[in-house]
Amino acid sequence: MSELFEPLDAGKLHLRNRLVMAPLTRSRAFEGGRATELMAEYYAQRASAGLIITEGVQPSVRGQGYVWTPGLHDAGQVAAWRRVTDAVHERGGTIFAQLMNAGRVAHPSLYPDGGLPLAPSALASGEAMWTPEEMLEHPVPQEMTVADIEEAVRDFAAAARNAVEAGFDGVELHGANGYLIQQFLADGSNHRTDAYGGSVENRVRFAVEAVRAAADAIGADRVGLRISPGGDANGLSESDTPELYAALLAELAPLGLAYLHVLELGDRGLTRSLRAQWPGTLLLNPHPEPGAFPARPEYGEEALRAGDADAIVLGSLWLANPDLPERIKAGGPYNEPDPATFYGGDHRGYTDYPAL
Template identity: 45%
Template sequence: MTNKTLFEPYTLGSLTLSNRIVMAPLTRNRAGPDFVPGDLTAEYYGQRASAGLIISEATQISQQGQGYQDTPGIYTQAQIEGWRKVTNAVHEKGGRIFLQLWHVGRVSHVDLQENGAAPVAPSAIRAEIKTFVNNGFFAVSEPRALELDELPGIVDDFRKAAANAIAAGFDGVEIHGANGYLLDQFARDGVNVRTDGYGGSIENRARLMLEVTAAVVEEIGAERTGIRISPVSPANGVSSSDAQAQFDYIVDQLDALGIVYVHVVEGATGGPRDVAPFDFGSLRRRFKNTYIGNNGYDLELATSHLAEGKADLFAFGRPFIANPDLVERLQTGAPLAQANPSTIYGGTAAGYTDYPAFAAASGH
């Protein structure tokens, strides 16, 4: 196999992707008033439409699901209309885009919650982390444990958000089950100490993630539904005593639901791939549809993993920030620009839509 294989079309469900390179979800904290994505956001995603698939920044399914300032939502009509500009911009350039559906759980702050309410979590265990709120980084607030009778409402919020995403023109949705946010919090016994049907056993801890996935599948179809998981990532203070058994079980159940892909953070999110012993090949073998590999991929690693059959698609995150034409740069061997760290989160066009394509940057 040659490098060219990464740049050949790929069939994802009923979609044909132009290549096997995925733009990973990247939080940029640039939503406008009422958490509506604006014209700049449409320009930003349109610039990156040569990715085989774009997965949008994480988007809250409700106000309760928000954990950082200026992140977009998908629960009001104005938000749907804002996102419609984004999907139009991507589709006009021949791209494909899924919306990532997010509930942060305990990774939030009372100033982001309705009437200053406490964030919610599987158990009332505070994370020793900070979030971006009030234009700075502050410790997250003490969460409260969700009541059993609240969980169907959260499932329904994910379902409605998926319907809203399709109404906004997205090709599908990705359920955020990774990085220490709500669904991942339920799955991990380091932060879920419930004693009801959503805690304790592997099956119980997986229940909410699987109920959400089943509801989304019922609403918009399995071929438009993906999920992101991060079995061993310590992101946002989560931990597992039984990650292999837990996520082998989860992926078996996801496979049975027939969803179009699993998007797997291999290792620590944005960190070392070998953070903990884990057989990612076990997940790959258990899942019959598309496996998206994520974390620290470059052209060389993606090419070798594709040749070895370890993944079908490969997600690149931060390189897409400063390289809107990342696919073309990888294909031609052009150098990659580096993102300005001071403009990643929040702000305006600077460090968002003003990174030039390579041909423009080099004067070719």
């Protein structure tokens, strides 16, 4: 699998290999959304990735969607993340913060004022939020005003600046998996009748404004975007996926972003269409067949050889294999992750997986 181990230049990034660690929520930021020493150890263990993309980081108080997730919206959080970035850089790694506003995929219990989550339209996800005690149903969110939208855009820009201050090499905006940016993109969750709803041109507006704001804040070559075209996570639905993402990419292509990160959901034809429309670096989380989870290294090798991607994003394999590149070179074996330790908890199932 030699293609996976070739270096790659992407924006200002010089990646040692083409194996990227996907963003993986672990819910271990127990103190005010601040990264911990344990989190620094976790990410440093995985610094042999060409690029680490962190778990989703909320850019604002109202952007949080899960318990114990980290933020980048106050000085204490910025200082705490510096421990993580320093630890990764000391081992020669590269790390981006994923900025994630969860939108309607949230619950009032997360917020000091107990208010409702904000979303494009007052439509519930139909899903629920995990807590250690019980699942809490997502409520019907409050429809965002134009002022709310403008504030959310500013939050992405501010969090991007905070990320650079915290030592991150850049940021990825989370436009996938049914969170706020994709809620605006998808006609199933966006029933607005103003400039942010209706036509595909209107529905891509928020995503474009958020990405541009982050790019203006820290430089486009330090900004990436994750998308999951056709995805139905968190109650999402899109009726016009090819047209929708063609419109989005047409707006974003001239900006010179570090990369586009595509979560593939069983449609390699769509991936190739997006590749043809995107002039820059494309990271692919490859799932060439419906239900082909988890993504495997061989999927990535095939995609690189075919020219469908420039680098490969893997998720669950990184959970249990901190030395994943070495294991891929050796042809395995691979540790199996323990789902009981995915969210919350201590070092068990987090930093105690053995290396070869």
